[in-house]
Amino acid sequence: MERGQRADLFRSQWHCVIPMAPGTLLSDAQAMFAHGVEAVLGDRLIIDSVSFDETAMLIADHSIRKDSFDRFVVVGAGKASAAMAAGISEVIRNHLTTDSGLDFPVIGHVNVPQGCHRDLPGITIQEARPAGVNEPTVAAIEGTDRILQLVADAGPRDLVIGLISGGGSALLCRPSPGISLDDKLTVTRWLSSHGADIVALNTVRKHLSDVKGGGLLRANRAGQFLTLVLSDVLGDPLDLIASGPTVPDTSTAMDALAVLDRFDPDHQLPHVVREHLKQAADHPASTIAATDHSTFVLGNNAVAVDAAGITAEALGYNHVMHCHRQSEGDAESVGRHLADLTLTMLQADPAVHRQDAFLSGGEPTVSLADASIRGVGGRNGQLVLAAYARLLELNLTDDQWSRLAILSGGTDGEDGPSDAAGGMIDGDVHRRIMELGLDVHDAMRRNDSHGFLRQVGGLLLTGPTGTNVCDIRIALVDHPKHRRHST
Incomplete structure (x- = not known):
């Protein structure tokens, strides 16, 4: 199964409006998400x-x-x-x-x-x-x-x-x-x-x-x-x-x-x-x-995550999967934890690890801001913003930013009151955020993940999928000897 073929399949089935270059980490993450959804149609x-x-x-x-x-x-x-x-x-x-x-x-x-x-x-x-x-x-x-x-x-x-x-x-x-x-x-x-x-x-x-x-x-x-x-x-x-x-x-x-x-x-x-x-x-x-x-x-969620994991293995990733069986708590805590796991993968020995993937399933909660300041977004977008904010705290190098991708999406294609299934970040999204000078903490405070990620190509857009088994989250890391350059 070639990476380019998986990315093409993702776009044709879910009508992703941000074309992903074949071979990028985000295209791999989208392919894993798509196969997870397909397994529970x-x-x-x-x-x-x-x-x-x-x-x-x-x-x-x-x-x-x-x-x-x-x-x-x-x-x-x-x-x-x-x-x-x-x-x-x-x-x-x-x-x-x-x-x-x-x-x-x-x-x-x-x-x-x-x-x-x-x-x-x-x-x-x-x-x-x-x-x-x-x-x-x-x-x-x-x-x-x-x-x-x-x-x-x-x-x-x-x-x-x-x-x-x-x-x-x-x-x-x-x-x-x-x-x-x-x-x-x-x-x-x-x-x-x-x-x-x-x-x-x-x-x-x-x-x-x-x-x-x-x-x-x-x-x-x-x-x-x-x-x-x-x-x-x-x-x-x-x-x-x-x-x-x-x-x-x-x-x-x-x-x-x-x-x-x-x-x-x-x-x-x-x-x-x-x-x-x-x-x-x-x-x-x-x-x-x-x-x-x-x-x-x-x-159920385990079936979807397992299918995403099968795709990760086919694409050459060392992968770990975990499905929660009860409530996880708030989305921001889950997002920060996912960022910490991503750093751990970035620091792994490249002689042993080619590409690493962590796939998880669950459904966290979000406490909403007052309606007078509230933006648009749901738990997956809030989770991605929290993960990004945590990565900023970790002071990653440009090299490390170029070797990671994080995606979180609802299998139903709906993330709160928005037209997105969730969100995603990688080095290119990070670069656009820096260029625009966006404030991730302000977006988190106002629950405005949709507005924030829309500006930088970080929305996961699938349309209604016709299924619903909670969320799939994916963190991917490339190691130096196997790095792929995005376009």
Whole structure:
């Protein structure tokens, strides 16, 4: 696999607007990122995981007899769910279509972000929120109501297939009675801007919803329910991915109240939210009725990082990979640590090391600046700025700057409220920053990574990828005997 070929593949698939010269460290980093994303595309995972033989539908070591159902009901929500729906549609039609037509009818509804639409027979793909705005909308509620109605109307000879992926919490939305959409938006924005991780955020969202926390499964009347999951939560806790609509909830309303006590100690959030949670604590939701239900995680952050690592090895790098299984803390600390690891690689013995790569996966948090000074950017951009600021503190030589590259990107192609997946730096980006006299600490203070990196060609621009398994970070180092000159 040649470096130039990998860079060309990256540009053609993800439409990177900053052409990278073949053979540069950043082109290698982009190729690794691209292959990580490709490995967790929803349609590919479904096609690789689901099949049929003469008598049954097969998923991993699980089988569902074809004579046990008469119809497929496909429902779901998330950034990867349109691709997952396309995959399940292709598998069904490839295996179950005869000369007389499709053996089993397929109906369904899936909520996805704008830009993810697919035309699929029998399945409505609804673009239920704008691209880059990961918040519930009126359209998402309307689509969720259709999904709830589909499973409620299903019968004992129906097989429901739930397609759940990251971003599903915003797209699968039915506020509890007494809770408005504005209430949910206020709570979500508050928690996100005050550094709450996905565990804390989804713990609260589940207890303000009629569909999350097992609500979709409670509404189900089908004879069988199969959930296929693409995980965006570290460690793959099923009750937190998309806020767990099809699995029993392991948290309580008291847990949700504890989250609010932590992040809203002065009770600035709407009074109705706490009152609802207190009532829910006194009157827990009904248990989920017995049903034939199975859940499978088809892809996650580890799959993406592993695929990126395979590309690193093919490109000749000594590589180390690490996937976090729980929250990492704030993005700036993660970025500084990544810079320190990069320095360690720069200082390695070139007689032993040709090229070094450190690849990691995770999802840090960001505490947002006040709206009056806040710029545009997300956790990956903030992480890259922090890594760059730390490298400046380390007083690298020009030679060392020419031998490093750092990239951090969200696998969904969205980094906060921006059109970038994340950011990247190398010696050339550093030189442009110096020439323009930009202040990285000011950009970090204002959460303006997008504005800062846009000026110097440091944005990672992919467009919506159609998947979502947290973030991939890559640090690369060339050693003197193997140095490549960028153009």
